[in-house]
Amino acid sequence: MFDHTPDMAKKRAELAPHKIAFETDERTWTFKEINAAADALATGLLNTGLNAGDKLAMLSLNRVEFFISLFACQKSGLILAPLNWRQPQTELIEVLSSVGATAIIFDQENADVGRAIAENMSLHAIALDDSSTSDISYEELLQSDPIVHSKTDSSAPWYLLFTSGTTGLPKAVIYTAQMAWANTMNISHAMGLSEQDRSANFLPLFHTGGINLYTLSLFLLGGTSIILPRFDPNVIFELIQKGKINQLFAVPAIFQAFSLHKDVDDVDWTTVGMGCGGAPLPEPLIRFFADRGAMICNGFGMTETGASGFLMDRATAKEKIGSVGRPMLLMDIRLAGVEENQLGEGEIQLRGPSITPGYFENLEATQSLFTEDGWMCSGDVGRRDEDGYYFIVDRIKDMYISGGENVYPAEIERILAQHPDILEAAVIGIPDEKWGEVGAAYLLPRPDATVDISTLSAWCRERMAPYKIPKHFDVISEFPRTAAGKIRKTELRKQ
Numbered sequence: 262m263f264d265h266t267p268d269m270a271k272k273r274a275e276l277a278p279h280k281i282a283f284e285t286d287e288r289t290w291t292f293k294e295i296n297a298a299a300d301a302l303a304t305g306l307l308n309t310g311l312n313a314g315d316k317l318a319m320l321s322l323n324r325v326e327f328f329i330s331l332f333a334c335q336k337s338g339l340i341l342a343p344l345n346w347r348q349p350q351t352e353l354i355e356v357l358s359s360v361g362a363t364a365i366i367f368d369q370e371n372a373d374v375g376r377a378i379a380e381n382m383s384l385h386a387i388a389l390d391d392s393s394t395s396d397i398s399y400e401e402l403l404q405s406d407p408i409v410h411s412k413t414d415s416s417a418p419w420y421l422l423f424t425s426g427t428t429g430l431p432k433a434v435i436y437t438a439q440m441a442w443a444n445t446m447n448i449s450h451a452m453g454l455s456e457q458d459r460s461a462n463f464l465p466l467f468h469t470g471g472i473n474l475y476t477l478s479l480f481l482l483g484g485t486s487i488i489l490p491r492f493d494p495n496v497i498f499e500l501i502q503k504g505k506i507n508q509l510f511a512v513p514a515i516f517q518a519f520s521l522h523k524d525v526d527d528v529d530w531t532t533v534g535m536g537c538g539g540a541p542l543p544e545p546l547i548r549f550f551a552d553r554g555a556m557i558c559n560g561f562g563m564t565e566t567g568a569s570g571f572l573m574d575r576a577t578a579k580e581k582i583g584s585v586g587r588p589m590l591l592m593d594i595r596l597a598g599v600e601e602n603q604l605g606e607g608e609i610q611l612r613g614p615s616i617t618p619g620y621f622e623n624l625e626a627t628q629s630l631f632t633e634d635g636w637m638c639s640g641d642v643g644r645r646d647e648d649g650y651y652f653i654v655d656r657i658k659d660m661y662i663s664g665g666e667n668v669y670p671a672e673i674e675r676i677l678a679q680h681p682d683i684l685e686a687a688v689i690g691i692p693d694e695k696w697g698e699v700g701a702a703y704l705l706p707r708p709d710a711t712v713d714i715s716t717l718s719a720w721c722r723e724r725m726a727p728y729k730i731p732k733h734f735d736v737i738s739e740f741p742r743t744a745a746g747k748i749r750k751t752e753l754r755k756q
Contacts, residue, residue: 520546
């Protein structure tokens with residue numbers, strides 16, 4: 262499927278040259294302007310001495326130049342490697358060393374770190390803003406005379422995304438043009454996206470959500486994205502109130518921030534379609550927005566699936582709260598150990614054209630990602646109901662055994678999140694002499710609320726089996742999180 266695909270930026274420029282692709286506070290960019298800039302940058306990078314297959318690192322907040330660089334890599338055969346600007350310099354060097362690089366692009370906010378990485382790894386340093394901090398000026402590269410670039414190999418590595426790393430050193434997930442087209446078909450079908458839609462880009466661009474939900478897909482469809490440097494709820498509220506966006510994808514932590522904002526009820530949430538992924542979406546949060554006439558379509562995907570997987574449909578979202586929906590258009594799903602179309606629980610395994618071919622130069626990890634017959638292992642336990650809707654039970658690695666009983670922390674977390682004083686909960690298994698393992702619950706209180714730990718065991722006893730009740734409760738002020746908003750349980754286990 263998609264053995265060879267058109268140059269994405271070129272094709273959009275041909276189809277709608279004067280339509281707006283991106284907007285910022287400073288200016289708008291048409292599809293024609295994006296393609297011209299990507300053409301020039303591709304030439305400039307190759308003239309600098311970079312060659313097809315070289316890795317081009319990028320350390321920057323969200324900006325249009327990221328997508329120009331992304332399309333330039335597609336045209337030139339370079340491989341973009343976006344870096345997490347939240348990580349310290351030492352970690353970034355370790356991550357980038359795992360794949361190698363020839364050059365690094367950085368913005369003003371990350372100039373010191375970007376320059377230090379370039380010096381440490383002997384990379385070409387390319388500054389987006391202040392050229393005095395680099396060997397090469399990004400603006401000068403954009404002045405290069407464009408040349409005709411070769412047809413896109415849809416299966417070749419296009420960019421690398423590092424897994425969120427809740428355990429160990431992140432691995433570099435390969436992304437290809439085929440994955441982008443397949444994800445676009447999946448997302449557009451599930452959410453009804455079209456060239457008429459407008460969305461905001463604020464999820465970080467070193468994460469698949471920032472690129473693929475929905476910005477790259479919307480670009481391929483001919484829609485418009487407003488690029489924001491980072492998340493700001495006030496800006497998002499204003500965009501919705503002024504009718505400047507009608508589609509929005511975010512992680513649960515962002516919807517949580519919306520719900521706690523003082524101006525949340527000044528926004529007409531019925532005017533925007535909302536999708537969510539990256540972490541479980543608590544039931545109270547779904548009901549909060551449902552009470553305001555809006556349904557958040559909860560979904561499930563992974564960096565390794567190209568962001569595709571499952572997505573709930575609006576019509577059934579309120580009826581099946583907690584479900585991640587049904588498999589997307591180009592995604593096959595099976596539950597390990599469960600007969601096809603039968604009820605039961607098992608590891609979710611996926612197959613489809615949006616799934617990565619593997620981890621960059623990491624054969625061992627790639628082989629462990631797939632079954633012998635080619636299905637990708639998610640590491641998540643799921644169940645299917647009689648209507649074909651799926652529910653995530655928990656991560657296999659998070660399950661613990663207490664007194665011989667399997668305990669899934671996600672189930673307990675969902676129940677604890679219904680407590681009136683608890684905003685969010687995370688449960689882990691810890692050693693216990695009597696039971697083998699017991700639960701330890703970490704609790705984030707709601708604003709202006711106080712969690713009375715002494716009453717929680719009795720409260721839980723009315724809502725769950727005794728062996729599921731956490732033996733330890735601890736109130737904390739914030740959770741350690743990944744870029745996708747997932748709680749880093751490995752950090753909690755160290756406490």
